[in-house]
Amino acid sequence: EVQLVESGGGLVQPGGSLRLSCAASGFGFSRFEMNWVRQAPGKGLEWVSYISGRGGTIYYADSVKGRFTISRDNAKNSLYLQMNSLRVEDTAIYYCARDLRGEHDFWGQGTLVTVSS
Amino acid sequence: SSELTQDPAVSVALGQTVRITCHGDSLRNYYASWYQQRPGQAPVLVIYGANNRPSGIPDRFSGSSSGNTASLTITAAQAEDEADFYCNSRDSSGNHYVFGTGTKVTVL
Numbered sequence: 001e002v003q004l005v006e007s008g009g010g011l012v013q014p015g016g017s018l019r020l021s022c023a024a025s026g027f028g029f030s031r032f033e034m035n036w037v038r039q040a041p042g043k044g045l046e047w048v049s050y051i052s053g054r055g056g057t058i059y060y061a062d063s064v065k066g067r068f069t070i071s072r073d074n075a076k077n078s079l080y081l082q083m084n085s086l087r088v089e090d091t092a093i094y095y096c097a098r099d100l101r102g103e104h105d106f107w108g109q110g111t112l113v114t115v116s117s
Numbered sequence: 118s119s120e121l122t123q124d125p126a127v128s129v130a131l132g133q134t135v136r137i138t139c140h141g142d143s144l145r146n147y148y149a150s151w152y153q154q155r156p157g158q159a160p161v162l163v164i165y166g167a168n169n170r171p172s173g174i175p176d177r178f179s180g181s182s183s184g185n186t187a188s189l190t191i192t193a194a195q196a197e198d199e200a201d202f203y204c205n206s207r208d209s210s211g212n213h214y215v216f217g218t219g220t221k222v223t224v225l
Contacts, residue, residue, distance in 0.1 A: 035214065037160075045152070045160065045203050047214040059212050095159055102207060103150035103165040110159055 002026040002106045004096050009111030016086050016115070022079040022096030022108055030054070030074035033099035036081050038092035039110075046092075049081065050099065064090075086115045119143060119208035121217035128223040129194045139187045139204030139217045147211070149187035149204045151180060160203065164189055191222070199224045 008020040022034070036048040049070040050059045058070055069082040079096050091114050097104035121141040129135035139149055148167060152160035162171050164180035177192045187206070191198055204217035 037216075044201075044219040045154075045205075045216040047205075047216060050212075050214070061213065101166075102147070103162055104152070104160075104205070105162050105165070105171060107159040107161070 002098070004098065004106060004108035006094065006096055006108045006111040009094065009113045011114045011116065012086055013117050014086060014088055014115055017082070017084045018086065018113060020081040020083065020094055020096075020111060020113070022081075024077045024079065024096075024098075027098070029072075029077040034072065034079045035097045035099050035104060036070060036079075037095045037097050037104070037107075038090075038113075039095070040089070040092040043092075048094070051079070083113070086113075088115050091115045119210075119213070119215050121149075121204055121206060121215050123202075123204060123217040123220045125218070126221040126223065128225055129191070130225050131196065132193050134190065134192045135194055135222065137189045137191075137202050137204075137220045137222065139189075140185055141206065141215070141217075142185055143206050143209045143215070144182065144185050144187050146209070147207045148182060149180070149206045149217075151178075151187075151189045152203045152205065153198075153200045154203065155200045163202075194222075194224050196224050198222060 003025045005023045051070045067085045071080045093110040095110045096108045098106040151164040154160040168180045179190045181188045208215045
């Protein structure tokens with residue numbers, strides 16, 4: 001059974017940092033591209049970042065480029081999102097999602113990040 | 118444009134058919150995928166590619182595309198279909214993804 005479990009969310013002050021993790025199981029993690037997607041409270045879905053199976057190709061949404069860094073450790077079946085210079089508008093539930101030929105076929109349950117003073 | 122626009126809300130009587138549309142220039146080059154999100158839950162993929170359903174998705178869900186518009190049709194809607202639905206595709210560059218604005222489906 002495919003499982004994605006996010007962790008690392010919490011309350012952080014504006015300008016602070018946080019590192020999210022996504023533990024994957026039930027599939028060959030290194031063979032799949034992965035994404036982070038977020039959802040602000042009461043709002044729609046927003047794609048955040050993409051990483052290829054081996055980590056050689058990475059893309060970011062303009063809203064987070066230069067502040068967030070996506071990475072993965074295939075030996076640990078884990079995906080990460082390092083978030084720096086956090087802003088109030090980064091407050092959201094952050095989901096990791098498996099990428100299959102351009103669609104996100106499995107999602108974790110998400111981890112809540114709250115940026116507030 | 119890299120935007121995908123959807124009607125904010127639609128309603129459908131129990132057992133009737135509803136179509137949700139998604140408009141965007143990138144849909145001329147890329148298929149849309151569709152996601153159902155019930156309150157408090159993570160999104161679930163319901164349609165991908167030309168008109169493909171993942172395992173476990175009822176066949177009352179179907180997809181189509183023409184020009185810059187993708188559509189999700191729910192035939193004989195059930196009470197459990199009440200949810201927010203989002204389309205998703207690559208943007209015009211092909212390197213980024215973009216989600217639609219979302220449609221709230223109410224089953225009456």
